[in-house]
Amino acid sequence: MVEGEGEKDMKVGIVGLGLIGGSLARRLVKNGTSVVAWNHRPHPYEQAQADGIACVDSLAALVDAQPDVIVLCNPLKTMASIAQELQPLLAKHSAITLTDVGSVKGEVREQMQQAGLVECYVGAHPMAGNELSGWDAADPALFDGALWAVTVDDATDRQRFETVARLITEQSGNELIVLDDATHDRAASLISHMPHVVSTALVNELVDDDQRNIAAALAAGSWRDMTRVALTNPERTKAMVDEDAANVEQHLRSIAKRLEDVADQLRDGKDVTPFFTAAEPFRAYKAADSKNGEVSTLELPEDGWQQVLLDSASRGEVVTGLDADGNAAILKCPAM
C-alpha cells in the first residue's frame, strides 16, 4: 500500500475455496476486506463462515452480492464452464471486474474471449503455493511476500486494471508486475514448468539405472534439491506442462541442446569453463541485496500505460501500489 493513501473499501468475490482461493479469502478477511465466496461443494463453508467469509450457494448469488471484483480460483479445467455460467449474470452487473489466479494466462484470456467476458477481465497469477491442495491447507500466510503477475493487453480497461492492482497491493498487501500473456507464459515455463520436467527426467534416469540403489545411497544435497519437485503431485505437474505446452517444448529443446553441447565438449576434451562462467550474471543477481531498492513514482499515461508497466518489469522493478492519480509506486530491485 502506498503510504499516506487511505484504503478504499472493497468487496471481493472468490470462486473456489481450495488452497489458493481459501488462502486469499482468509487473508483478505483478516485484512478487513469484505469477502463473499462460492465453492463447487459446500464442505468448507462452516469453517469459512466462522472465519468471516460470507458463503453463497450459487454463482448467481455471488454476482448478486455485487462485489467490485470476482477472483476465479477454480482449476483451469473448469474455467470454460464457469465463464459460460457467469456471462449472463455479469451482463446485468457490468461494473464487476473479473480476474483469476491461473498459472497460464494466454489460455484463460482466450476462454474469457469465447465466453464474451474479456471486456471485464484482467489476468492475474500470484506466485504462491506449495505441494498441498484444498481448503484444509488454506493459510493466509501463503501469500506473505508473494509477487503477483498481472496480465493485460491493449484492450484492457484502465479502471479494471486499477481495481485488480488495488486488490493485490492494498487489500492483500502484496506487490505486482504487469506482463502480457505471452511474456508471462514463457517466463513461467522457463522458471517452473520446464524445470519440473527436467527434475522428473533426472529421477527417471536413476529409476532406469541397473545400479539405482547404489546411486540413491550415494545421493546427497544436490540430488535432493534437484529432484524435490519431481516427488510432489505428478498429475498437477502434468496438467501445468500441458497447459503451457508450446513454451515448455521450446525450453526443453533449448536445455537439451545445452546439455548436448557440454557432452560434445567433454568428448572432445575441450575446456568447459565458459559454460560454467556463463551463469555468473545470475550468481551476482542472487548475491545482490534485494533490500537496497529505492521507491519512486512511475507515471502511467492514458494511452500506452500497459507498455510503460511492461518495460518497468523488464528493468526488474515491481509495483508496490497505485497513488490517488493512478500512477504506480515502484521499487527498484536487483537486475541482470
Next chain:
Amino acid sequence: MVEGEGEKDMKVGIVGLGLIGGSLARRLVKNGTSVVAWNHRPHPYEQAQADGIACVDSLAALVDAQPDVIVLCNPLKTMASIAQELQPLLAKHSAITLTDVGSVKGEVREQMQQAGLVECYVGAHPMAGNELSGWDAADPALFDGALWAVTVDDATDRQRFETVARLITEQSGNELIVLDDATHDRAASLISHMPHVVSTALVNELVDDDQRNIAAALAAGSWRDMTRVALTNPERTKAMVDEDAANVEQHLRSIAKRLEDVADQLRDGKDVTPFFTAAEPFRAYKAADSKNGEVSTLELPEDGWQQVLLDSASRGEVVTGLDADGNAAILKCPAM
C-alpha cells in the same frame, strides 16, 4: 561399530587439512583416535594442534609416525605428485595402508598404480561436503550420518580393506558400501556430477533470455532448489565434471534425449502421463521409512568377498561394521 566389539586402537595419518581432511581429523580426535597430519601450508597447525591433532612438517615425518592408515585428503590435481613422494617412504613402511577421499575413484587408482602404491591402496569417498572449503570450515559434524563408498578391485588386500572399513565404522562412526571404481564413478556422475551441469544449464537459459529479470522475479521454490548448486564454486564443479568426463558425457546425452522425447510428445499432442508416472519407484523409495531396516551378518568368503559386498550394495544394504571374524554387519535399507 558392531555392538559388543571393542574398538581397536588406531593411528590415522591425514594428508591435507582442508574442509574434508580437517573435518575428518577433528572428528577422529574427538572420537579418541590418534591423528597425525601434514598440510602443504602450516597455517592451520596452531588450531589443529590445540584440537589434539599432531602436525608434522613433511610427508616423511608423517610416514615415520607409522600410522595404520594414511588418508589422502589433498585435491585430486595434487594426487600424482604426492603419490610419487610417498612411494619411497612407504616402501620402508609396508604395513601402512593408503586410502583417499576423492570424488572420482578410477583416476586415483590409476595414479596409485603409476606410482607403484596400488598394493597398499583402498579407495574411499565419504558423501560429505558443503559449499565451503578450507580448514576454517572444517567441522567434525560434517561427517554426521555420512555414507562412505569404499572402492576395491580383485587385487585389493583383505586386511587393508578391513583397516579402512574399521576406520570408517569404528573410528569415524559412519556406515559404508563397497563398490568397484567404475560403479562408483558412474553413480557419482548420475546423482551429482551430471545434475550440477543440468543446474547450470537452467541458469544459462535464464541468463540468455531477453526477459530474464521478469523470469527471475517470478521464480519460486522449484527454481531456487534446482539452481542452488549452480551458484556455488564453479571452478570446483568444473574440476569434478572434468575428472568424471566420460560418465558425465553419457548421462548428459541420456537426459537430453529424455527432454527431447517429452518435447516431441508435447509437439504431437501426446499424453505425457507415462513420463511422470515413470518416476513412481523413486517416490515410493523416498516415502519408505528408512529406520525400518534390520541388521544382519553378511559372511565374507576369503575369495570373492569383493563381489559379495558389491551385491549387497546393489540390494540397497549398507555395512555398519565388521565383527571380530571380519564378517560384515549390514543394515537393510529401502530399495527400488
